[in-house]
Amino acid sequence: MSGTRALIAALRERLGAADPAPPRVPMPVVPAPPARVYVPRREPARGDAGGARHTTALLAIGHVGTRYATDVVLQFQAELAVAHEAVAAEVPDGWAADHGFLPLSSRVASHREFLLRPDLGRRLAPDSLQRLRDQAERSPDVQIILADGLSATACVDSGPALCAALAAACQQRGLSVGTPVCARFARVWLEDEIGHEVGAKVAVIVLGERPGLGTGDGLSAYLVHGPQIGKTDGDRNMMSNIHERGTPPPQAAERLAALAAAMIEQGTSGVGLDLARVAGEVERGYRPPQVRQRLVEP
Amino acid sequence: MLLEPIVPTVLSLRRIPAADPALLVAYGADPTRHVALGLVTCDQDDALYVALDEATKHAAVDVVFARSFYAGSAHASGRLSGEILGVIAAAEPQAIEDGLAALVACLAHDACFYDADGQRGITMFPHVIGALGAYLSRAAGLPAGEPMAYLVAPPMEATIGFDAALKAASVRAVKLVPPPTETNFACAWLTGIAPGDLASCEAAATAFAAAVVDVAARPRTR
Structure with a gap:
């Protein structure tokens, strides 16, 4: 409130006005809204609390008033940040050659284009195609391809180890393995063109998978028999969640090698592959419940 | 009575919780930032200009529209028109409420014409x-x-x-x-x-x- 009313009242006094000024209207007293303090409440055991021990899904997280508890929100935001960071990461220049891979690239020119144009990520750039024809070993049983996919973080962190373990597991089964290649800005279907060019019986692409909450380090592997452009997802077998809290890489390498061997033996892949015949080797047994990684102290 | 405060009258006071974007644009608001509107007519234009400004000090509101009407409230187009229409805009209706509360208090106790x-x-x-x-x-x-x-x-x-x-x-x-x-x-x-x-x-x-x-x-x- 300004002092204008008092100023004019003083002026009125000075000018000697005869009639008394009207009384001022008192300001109303506005009571402050009551402060409500909400205490965090964990859900009572209702079954879902027990279920929460077996999953990283957000079960039985309780509430504060009508909202999530602060630590739940912060944990969610931190996990989302991990996922965002993994998607935004890129394989460093020269990394592939330094780690013993033949460096290849899809037709994508930039990371943004990679996210927006899946079709370009499924075909090799002309110079990469030439390099593959010039330098890659011909007609292997299994062609292993490492790729960045949607998480370059996972590709760089655990890709080389998984590829090496997979190559060793294949050779142990008497399968020949082609020149290890690493493709930049690659989508799953790029394995069709690479596998066809080298004349592999089975192509395996190991790539960083679309990050979920808090899992930026997951790898997926897709296998296809008789790779050539035009193969569909129905022709592929895949394994996801290859990371320490999911399927550990050494165990995954054994199963992938068993799958590749089964494909060559049966001459097919995807829905045509009879998994019952290799059930003992590729079926997943009991896996202990995953532990949610705390990124924020409660 | 000489120098007596002439307290302004709020002739109408309405809210639009979620205004149509075309309306927002026409009244000078920004549809990317503003959702809710508060509208007020008053029989003293200058008191309302001051009260609208007062509202911006008490709530996250923008004064997007404030225009005096020709020839003043003695020649108004209707009994609710007075001599000014003021519009405040905000991202949420609660800010409009806070702004209007400050505006009405300012009109009742502060800004006014004098005899x-x-x-x-x-x-x-x-x-x-x-x-x-x-x-x-x-x-x-x-x-x-x-x-x-x-x-x-x-x-x-x-x-x-x-x-x-x-x-x-x-x-x-x-x-x-x-x-x-x-x-x-x-x-x-x-x-x-x-x-x-x-x-x-x-x-x-x-x-x-x-x-x-x-x-x-x-x-x-x-």
Whole structure:
């Protein structure tokens, strides 16, 4: 409130006005809204609390008033940040050659284009195609391809180890393995063109998978028999969640090698592959419940 | 009664919780930032300009529209029209509520015209704003928080009053609007030559009010 009313009242006094000024209207007293303090409440055991021990899904997280508890929100935001960071990461220049891979690239020119144009990520750039024809070993049983996919973080962190373990597991089964290649800005279907060019019986692409909450380090592997452009997802077998809290890489390498061997033996892949015949080797047994990684102290 | 406050009347007060984007654009709001509107008509335009500015100091609202109507509230287009429509916009309805509460309090207890001749035949608005809000500070080109004297009176009274105000204290004219305006008054915005000089603004407003009362009492001098 300004002092204008008092100023004019003083002026009125000075000018000697005869009639008394009207009384001022008192300001109303506005009571402050009551402060409500909400205490965090964990859900009572209702079954879902027990279920929460077996999953990283957000079960039985309780509430504060009508909202999530602060630590739940912060944990969610931190996990989302991990996922965002993994998607935004890129394989460093020269990394592939330094780690013993033949460096290849899809037709994508930039990371943004990679996210927006899946079709370009499924075909090799002309110079990469030439390099593959010039330098890659011909007609292997299994062609292993490492790729960045949607998480370059996972590709760089655990890709080389998984590829090496997979190559060793294949050779142990008497399968020949082609020149290890690493493709930049690659989508799953790029394995069709690479596998066809080298004349592999089975192509395996190991790539960083679309990050979920808090899992930026997951790898997926897709296998296809008789790779050539035009193969569909129905022709592929895949394994996801290859990371320490999911399927550990050494165990995954054994199963992938068993799958590749089964494909060559049966001459097919995807829905045509009879998994019952290799059930003992590729079926997943009991896996202990995953532990949610705390990124924020409660 | 001489120098009696003439308390403004809020003639209508409405909210639009989620306004149509076309309406937002037409009234100067930004559909990417504004959702809710608060609309008010009043029988004193200058009191509402000050009250709208007051609202920006109490809530996250923007004054997107404020226009006086021609010839003032004595010649209004309807009984709710008064002489001004003011519109505040905000991202959420609660901010509109807070802004309107501050606006209504300002109209009821602070900004008002005063009787300059004891018969309400001549009225004036010798208002001093202690600290400018976002709206009037932008209109005046002054930093927010500066004091400003907001002086309004009919043509002859205002002209004599502005001269008296400018000579009475170390103030400068931010804006001088000679008659006629929409409501056929004249208007001046004065601020201290030194930044933050509230006392000079108050002295200027008092001198203005005294000069207007003098012209009302003695319309002709030799």
